[in-house]
Amino acid sequence: MPMQLNEENGGKLLVIHVTGKLVKADYAQFVPEVDRLVQQHGTLRLLFDMTDFHGWEISAAWEDFKFGVEHYADIERIAMVGEKQWQQGMVVFARPFTKATVRYFDHADAVEARKWLDAS
Template identity: 30%
Template sequence: MMEILEGFPGNVVAVRASGKLTREDYEKVLIPAVETALIGRDKIRVYYELDTDSVSMEPAAAWEDLKLGMSHYMQWEGIAVVTDHQWIRHAIDVLCFLIHGQVRTYPKSRVSEARDWIISELTRKTIRLT
């Protein structure tokens, strides 16, 4: 399941993910939010907050995620991922060179720092904060 988080500026798409992510989560929640945020903007930022429970992804959802990322490759200004899943944080650290914008990962204990960073001036390419 994916839900939009409120309280972020218009250039930030903020979502919380939990349980099993499906193609419908992308088609009905994330993709429309990204398209709306891009109206009148060259770049946007994304804030992902992953629940501490198990988060998994259907293959069709992974395909939608890849398509979304590639179709807007030059429009990602910054991405903050908040999770206590070490494997997700490590995967992002390894693959962040594939993302055009700045990327930071944060543990759940630093959620307010992640929120502050995604709405602030972005200054560094990739940092993993533990």
């Protein structure tokens, strides 16, 4: 499966490991989990680990867009951890679809990404 979810900090932080290419079915697991955590905690912080991530199929990209619109104000911070130049560009692309503060971290700086997410 290209998407694995792990709750941390009592569910206030959701770590999403994405690998390969995401498909529409991946969002059938992801969206309900975010919905549940938002109901429990209000807002969330997300860590997207994009190690070995190759993008989305078109149907999955649409699901990602719908997710962004639905959860526009539900996420405080998003740390995107990647290893490729195009992944860094995703931060600029993501900003109009969320109220969250979004930052990119190189894979070598993953510890810094977690510190940033944990900061008040």
